[in-house]
Structure formats: C-alpha cells, structure tokens
Amino acid sequence: MQGDEFRTAREEMRLSQVEMKEILNTRLSRSYDKSRVSRWENDREPIPGEVSRLIIDLLDQRRAKARIIAFANQKGGVGKTTSALNIASALKRAGQRVLLVDLDPQASASDWLLGHGSLQCYRAGRSIYHVLLKDADIKNAIIGVDEPIVENPRSFDLLTSHIDLAEADSRREPGFERALAESLELVTDDYDFIIIDAPPNLGLMTYMALVAADFVVVPVQTEPPDAMGVALLLDTITKVQRRLNPLLRVTGILPTRYNAKQAVDQEVLRHLIKYTAGRAAVLEPVSESAVFGNAAWSGGIAVDTSPRSKAISPYLRLASAMAARETPHLAVLDHNEDDHDEDMP
Structure with a gap:
C-alpha cells in the first residue's frame, strides 16, 4: 500500500x-x-x-452490512448495560462504526449517556419508542455523536429509550416481534456494529432483540442466583432460533463482577463452563472493579475513562475479536480445582 x-x-x-x-x-x-x-x-x-x-x-468491513449483537439476560443487575456500553466504545476504538440501541424501557443506557438530554430526545420524538410504536423514521431518531444534546462524551451513535416503551409489551399485532429487525434493516449499511441493550426480562422487547440480532451475548454475575437463570435464557434463544431467527448465534456467556480470589466466584464460573458445554461458550470474565462505578458516576464509560485499567481488558479483547471476526478469549479455570458433579447451584 x-x-x-x-x-x-x-x-x-x-x-x-x-x-x-x-x-x-x-x-x-x-x-x-x-x-x-x-x-x-x-x-x-x-x-x-x-x-x-x-x-x-x-x-x-465498512462496505458490508452491520453485525447486530444483543446483550440479553432476564435478570437485572448483572452488568448488561455496562457491558453493552463498554463493548460499543471498545468497538469504536477498534475502528468500527457503532450504533447502540437502548431497548430497555428503564432507559439506563440513555440516561447514563445523555442525562437530561434523554428526556429532550423523547419530547422531540426521537427514541426507539417512536420508531416502534409511532412509525418514526429511524434515521431521524438516531442521536449522532456530534449533536449538541449530548451532555457527556461518547464515540458512537445512540437510539434512546423511554419508560413509555413498556407499552409495547401489550401490543397485539401480527408479526410485531419483527418490528425492530425491520427498522434496523434501514441503517445496516451505515454501521459496522449495532449493539442492542435488551431489558432485564423475557418480554416482547427481549424477543424483538433476539429476532433482530445476528449474535447474542449473555452477561451474568458470578453469583449462584444469577447463574441459575442462564439455562432459561438459553432455552428462550433456542426457541427464537427455531421459530423466528434461525441465523441467531450465541457469542457466549460473559461473567461479570468476577473476583478470582473468592471461592464462590470460582465455583460459579466452573459450573457455568461445565453445564453450558455444547450450548454456549463462557467468555473471559470481567473482574469487579471501581473503574466501572467511577465512570458511571461521571456519565462516562470505563473503556474511555480508564483505557489502561486491567479491569476493562476483557472488553477490549472481546471487541477486538468481534471486529476481526475471530474467536473470542474464553474463560480458563485453574487446573488444580477439583472436578465435582453437583447440579448447578
């Protein structure tokens, strides 16, 4: 060259x-x-x-259509939004054009990034609620990185959410679960990756995310109650694959808030690897760290505010693998651990 x-x-x-x-x-x-x-x-x-x-x-990659990745888990508080935001920023750092779709009526990602600007977007008719329920033009609804409404710096485009999106769960319309997929088809030429932050439940919005996605990442906190729900979500993904989206693939289960020094965390990770074998890979864990809370407090994203922190390295490596279309790093257990045969805790 x-x-x-x-x-x-x-x-x-x-x-x-x-x-x-x-x-x-x-x-x-x-x-x-x-x-x-x-x-x-x-x-x-x-x-x-x-x-x-x-x-x-x-x-x-720029000349191809976007890859759509959903971050989904019916359990709240597992680091789903944190993971979606950090992967979006990490993909941008890897040279990708990125759109993040906040599909959660709680609008955590929107409020995190825009502050009071999130409400301004809603009042202006620029949100995923207006796209899905009011037939708004998705291209006009997307908030670009350079728009003055943005209070905090970010490197990717955003489609905001609002509590009124919860109305969608009561919508009874043939084929409505495909509405998000149909809307995103209009912008797949404009991005390399579209990240969907799904709500913490197995309602219609989560089904929409899975129908629209090419891949799904399942964040799960390394605590026994959180790990127990993984099988249910994998069953749901299998049903969506069979009935609505045969091309959907599971990128992997992403352990979050992991503490390698805690026996419980190690045990949960071991069980995740063992009992999801053949169904989903378990990705390199993201360690518990104050950098994520500090970034959230300031309205930033840890990948951007603390790029040299070891805690965000798994996100950077996962995004790099996604961008290069390579197999991501997987979780590795200490070979000295005993191999037990108990059921999932």
Whole structure:
C-alpha cells in the first residue's frame, strides 16, 4: 500500500490521523503516533504490511452490512448495560462504526449517556419508542455523536429509550416481534456494529432483540442466583432460533463482577463452563472493579475513562475479536480445582 492509498482509505473511513493511529494501536498493540501516520501518507516511510492488511480489512468491513449483537439476560443487575456500553466504545476504538440501541424501557443506557438530554430526545420524538410504536423514521431518531444534546462524551451513535416503551409489551399485532429487525434493516449499511441493550426480562422487547440480532451475548454475575437463570435464557434463544431467527448465534456467556480470589466466584464460573458445554461458550470474565462505578458516576464509560485499567481488558479483547471476526478469549479455570458433579447451584 502506497501513501496516497493509505490517505484515501483513511478519508473514506472519515478518520483523522489521530483517530487512525489510535485504531492501529488498539488493533495491533503498537504505539504509533500521529507523525508516523503522516510520514506514511507522504511516502516518507514505508507502510508496514500488518498496517496495510488491517486497513484493507477495515475497508471491507465498512462496505458490508452491520453485525447486530444483543446483550440479553432476564435478570437485572448483572452488568448488561455496562457491558453493552463498554463493548460499543471498545468497538469504536477498534475502528468500527457503532450504533447502540437502548431497548430497555428503564432507559439506563440513555440516561447514563445523555442525562437530561434523554428526556429532550423523547419530547422531540426521537427514541426507539417512536420508531416502534409511532412509525418514526429511524434515521431521524438516531442521536449522532456530534449533536449538541449530548451532555457527556461518547464515540458512537445512540437510539434512546423511554419508560413509555413498556407499552409495547401489550401490543397485539401480527408479526410485531419483527418490528425492530425491520427498522434496523434501514441503517445496516451505515454501521459496522449495532449493539442492542435488551431489558432485564423475557418480554416482547427481549424477543424483538433476539429476532433482530445476528449474535447474542449473555452477561451474568458470578453469583449462584444469577447463574441459575442462564439455562432459561438459553432455552428462550433456542426457541427464537427455531421459530423466528434461525441465523441467531450465541457469542457466549460473559461473567461479570468476577473476583478470582473468592471461592464462590470460582465455583460459579466452573459450573457455568461445565453445564453450558455444547450450548454456549463462557467468555473471559470481567473482574469487579471501581473503574466501572467511577465512570458511571461521571456519565462516562470505563473503556474511555480508564483505557489502561486491567479491569476493562476483557472488553477490549472481546471487541477486538468481534471486529476481526475471530474467536473470542474464553474463560480458563485453574487446573488444580477439583472436578465435582453437583447440579448447578
């Protein structure tokens, strides 16, 4: 790849030199700076082969339709919204165009990111509620990263939610469970990834998310009561695959708030791996850390506010694998642990 080709590719992806070097450093584990990018573009320094190959891959991905990933669990408080937000930001850092759809009537992600601006969006008719129940244009409803309504910095587009979305669960209309999928079809050319934050239940909105998605990630806190519900959600996913979305695949179960020093956490992780074998992989756990709470308190996302923290590394590695279409890192147990045969706690 020559310098002018590199510059053309960067401009086609609408990236600055600073954004480009950040993407390269994230994906290739390098420490390139802006001046290095400038030297490449002006043919003052040869472009490394790994950089050229990555740029070509990024362009190919940009020209394909978005991959839609739902984050779902009928249990609340398992880190679902935290995971969806951090993966969205991590994907953006990996050079992807990202839309996050807040499909939870509690609007946690919307309030987290926009503060009082979330209510302004609703009053302006720009929310997933208006798209699904009022036939609003989804392209006009999406809040771009550069819109002044945004109170806190973020790097991806957002489709907000509102408590009125709960009305959808009582909607009785043939084929309504496909409404979200049909709406998202209008914007799949505009993004590389669409992340859906589903509500913490097995109601219609969760079914909608699974019908629209290509993949589903199941966040689960490593505590016995939370782990018990995984089988129920996997059964639901199987039914959706059989009846409504045969192309849906499970990316994996994502353990959250994991403490490797706690015996209970280790035991729950071991059971998750054993009793979901053949149905779903268990992904690399996300450790308990104050960085997530600190980021939420300030209206930020830990991947952006604490990018060097070890706690967010699993999110970065998972997003990198998603962006590269590679197998994600999986949970690994201590081989010295005893192998018991008890039922799931």
